[in-house]
Amino acid sequence: MALPVGSAVLDGEGVVLRPGGYSDFDALRSKDGGRRAVMVTWDLLELDGIDFRRMPLEHRRECLRDIVGGAAPGLLFSESLDAEGPEVFEHACRLGLEGIVSKKRGSVYRSGSVRTWMKTKHRAFVRS
Numbered sequence: 001m002a003l004p005v006g007s008a009v010l011d012g013e014g015v016v017l018r019p020g021g022y023s024d025f026d027a028l029r030s031k032d033g034g035r036r037a038v039m040v041t042w043d044l045l046e047l048d049g050i051d052f053r054r055m056p057l058e059h060r061r062e063c064l065r066d067i068v069g070g071a072a073p074g075l076l077f078s079e080s081l082d083a084e085g086p087e088v089f090e091h092a093c094r095l096g097l098e099g100i101v102s103k104k105r106g107s108v109y110r111s112g113s114v115r116t117w118m119k120t121k122h123r124a125f126v127r128s
Helices: 025-029 057-068 085-094
Strands: 008-015 038-047 075-077 099-103 117-121
Touching: 008 025, 008 057, 038 057, 057 075, 085 099
Parallel strands: 038 075
Antiparallel strands: 008 038, 099 117
């Protein structure tokens, strides 16, 4: 996939999309899942040699939208919602989605478990 930049490090995840555009993570394990997979991006860590990890989340995502938005088939930008987490989570569950990821406004990027972002999964998707 060609992007309109010299180099970029993106944070995202490969998924197979169901009809309606919803992700189906289990389909990645199927024989043709790899052929149908797309990368959904949600963060920009480096752009043309500049480290973006210390920049605020909103700036990183704005730049990511600029370079990914419509850039190439198979590469998507994950839109965000500015709403209360419980309300968004309830709606996601009604749609049959796995869950939501909540991120603190203005936060810098840190890998691993941190207090600036949280993944909340619908109980039907929690594996014990």
